[in-house]
Amino acid sequence: xxxxxxxxxxxxxxxxxxxxxxxxxxxxxxxxxxxxxxxxxxxxxxxxxxxxxxxxxxxxxxxxxxxxxxxxxxxxxxxxxxxxxxxxxxxxxxxxxxxxxxxxxxxxxxxxxxxxxxxxxxxxxxxxxxxxxxxxxxxxxxxxxxxxxxxxxxxxxxxxxxxxxxxxxxxxxxxxxxxxxxxxxxxxxxxxxxxxxxxxxxxxxxxx
Amino acid sequence: xxxxxxxxxxxxxxxxxxxxxxxxxxxxxxxxxxxxxxxxxxxxxxxxxxxxxxxxxxxxxxxxxxxxxxxxxxxxxxxxxxxxxxxxxxxxxxxxxxxxxxxxxxxxxxxxxxxxxxxxxxxxxxxxxxxxxxxxxxxxxxxxxxxxxxxxxxxxxxxxxxxxxxxxxxxxxxxxxxxxxxxxxxxxxxxxxxxxxxxxxxxxxxxxxxxxxxxxxxxxxxxxxxxxxxxxxxxxxxxxxxxxxxxxxxxxxxxxxxxxxxxxxxxxxxxxxxxxxxxxxxxxxxxxxxxxxxxxxxxxxxxxxxxxxxxxxxxxxxxxxxxxxxxxxxxxxxxxxxxxxxxxxxxxxxxxxxxxxxxxxxxxxxxxxxxx
Numbered sequence: 001x002x003x004x005x006x007x008x009x010x011x012x013x014x015x016x017x018x019x020x021x022x023x024x025x026x027x028x029x030x031x032x033x034x035x036x037x038x039x040x041x042x043x044x045x046x047x048x049x050x051x052x053x054x055x056x057x058x059x060x061x062x063x064x065x066x067x068x069x070x071x072x073x074x075x076x077x078x079x080x081x082x083x084x085x086x087x088x089x090x091x092x093x094x095x096x097x098x099x100x101x102x103x104x105x106x107x108x109x110x111x112x113x114x115x116x117x118x119x120x121x122x123x124x125x126x127x128x129x130x131x132x133x134x135x136x137x138x139x140x141x142x143x144x145x146x147x148x149x150x151x152x153x154x155x156x157x158x159x160x161x162x163x164x165x166x167x168x169x170x171x172x173x174x175x176x177x178x179x180x181x182x183x184x185x186x187x188x189x190x191x192x193x194x195x196x197x198x199x200x201x202x203x204x205x206x207x208x
Numbered sequence: 209x210x211x212x213x214x215x216x217x218x219x220x221x222x223x224x225x226x227x228x229x230x231x232x233x234x235x236x237x238x239x240x241x242x243x244x245x246x247x248x249x250x251x252x253x254x255x256x257x258x259x260x261x262x263x264x265x266x267x268x269x270x271x272x273x274x275x276x277x278x279x280x281x282x283x284x285x286x287x288x289x290x291x292x293x294x295x296x297x298x299x300x301x302x303x304x305x306x307x308x309x310x311x312x313x314x315x316x317x318x319x320x321x322x323x324x325x326x327x328x329x330x331x332x333x334x335x336x337x338x339x340x341x342x343x344x345x346x347x348x349x350x351x352x353x354x355x356x357x358x359x360x361x362x363x364x365x366x367x368x369x370x371x372x373x374x375x376x377x378x379x380x381x382x383x384x385x386x387x388x389x390x391x392x393x394x395x396x397x398x399x400x401x402x403x404x405x406x407x408x409x410x411x412x413x414x415x416x417x418x419x420x421x422x423x424x425x426x427x428x429x430x431x432x433x434x435x436x437x438x439x440x441x442x443x444x445x446x447x448x449x450x451x452x453x454x455x456x457x458x459x460x461x462x463x464x465x466x467x468x469x470x471x472x473x474x475x476x477x478x479x480x481x482x483x484x485x486x487x488x489x490x491x492x493x494x495x496x497x498x499x500x501x502x503x504x505x506x507x508x509x510x511x512x513x514x515x516x517x518x519x520x521x522x523x524x525x526x527x528x529x530x531x532x533x534x535x536x537x538x539x540x541x542x543x544x545x546x547x548x549x550x551x552x553x554x555x556x557x558x559x560x561x562x563x564x565x566x567x568x569x570x571x572x573x574x575x576x577x578x579x580x
Contacts, residue, residue: 093302116378117435120340122569129431138430141337144303150335157354
């Protein structure tokens with residue numbers, strides 16, 4: 001059944017190629033995405049690795065917080081505080097580990113505590129949890145390969161068990177190379193309200 | 209709502225291959241950590257290695273051990289293999305991805321840090337869970353959710369960790385590594401000892417053809433004010449959630465709590481926060497003598513897979529009515545209600561047990577085990 005969150009992987013709903021505002025409100029999922037100022041990729045948040053500062057990750061973490069804020073706001077009041085979150089971060093994990101290995105093997109680079117902490121995608125969620133008071137279960141969980149169905153199955157289980165949840169995806173915008181590919185961050189609240197909750201996209205320049 | 213039964217367990221640890229060898233040696237309280245003059249130790253610190261068992265070297269150890277642990281767990285569950293309808297939950301740092309195709313791409317990730325690779329082992333639905341050193345605990349919490357929802361007939365959880373310079377340095381750089389060996393809950397503790405191994409758990413709906421202890425409650429949260437250390441409030445909240453879930457879903461009274469297998473890695477801050485949380489929960493439950501311990505002084509910290517030995521210890525403690533001692537514990541921290549064990553300790557057989565798991569990124573999990 002197209003559009004049914006129980007049968008359609010959330011990732012399908014997140015493959016937006018235009019700003020949500022361009023869609024009719026009745027079909028628009030309650031998702032929010034970060035809109036950059038780059039015309040080439042209008043629905044992205046990019047956090048390039050500089051190798052010198054933690055500021056980029058902080059901005060990525062801030063971007064995740066903003067996306068999660070809007071997605072959780074789309075849930076009914078009685079679900080919002082305790083609804084589970086599934087963060088799909090396969091691309092981020094692969095990139096972060098590759099980056100760590102490169103730093104580790106570079107004799108000119110001195111590893112810092114931040115390099116170790118950065119390996120963990122949960123660290124991108126922690127600020128939102130601390131600020132919002134959200135206390136639901138959290139799972140950084142993704143298919144080990146694209147299309148192995150595991151995440152869709154897990155999302156279905158959690159939705160049945162809790163009646164609502166938020167899924168968030170960090171997908172690389174380019175090949176996973178040594179340089180930061182940039183990440184598109186998108187989230188969707190399930191189930192999608194029948195009325196269609198219109199959420200204005202957060203713009204990249206709004207990120208502190 | 210159906211309860212989740214633990215129908216099979218498998219373990220590869222520095223104590224050897226299999227759950228029983230781990231349990232029997234854990235009861236002795238003898239550590240197997242040894243000073244390492246070679247990598248990954250950077251200054252001769254102790255590490256805990258898995259004894260060889262005929263590995264050929266052709267297959268990465270992580271993959272070999274994960275499959276070995278899964279095979280043991282499946283045997284215990286009376287199965288030859290995972291059915292195609294199963295869900296496989298893999299705990300680790302990053303999945304094994306296909307080799308990048310871009311000319312600018314990084315070289316493939318080393319086997320030691322990615323995977324375990326189980327693509328050829330199981331072609332059904334697989335999901336990868338990563339929450340730093342709490343990965344296996346979060347994976348079990350997710351598996352429990354899938355089973356109790358009544359939509360998964362069988363869920364297997366698996367993970368493996370092998371000593372390697374990359375994981376090791378990630379602990380070393382945050383100054384978490386002990387120069388002399390982990391001593392969880394000891395007043396002289398000064399850090400962790402890194403170990404290696406693998407574990408597997410089979411979960412099925414309770415009341416089915418196979419009996420086993422219940423994973424009666426599971427809580428997993430991301431939160432707290434610091435990335436690197438868990439805070440006592442979040443830890444306590446997780447334990448309370450798991451106990452409440454056990455009461456609501458499986459009618460397991462929280463007051464039956466008879467043992468806590470702590471995360472307790474041996475770091476000054478982490479152990480202190482967990483002990484504070486344990487004291488608080490014991491006080492709330494009116495428990496005056498709550499036995500607690502950790503395996504990390506014995507076989508080291510298995511990082512992403514560290515909850516597997518904890519689960520095996522808790523399940524066997526309930527089975528045998530004995531809580532294991534904590535290797536390396538000589539001068540326990542002063543406590544009011546928590547009993548930090550230096551020797552095996554008798555517990556009631558109808559007790560329940562909590563298994564804690566924490567990790568970077570504010571990842572906190574607590575699992576409640578109850579007799580079937």
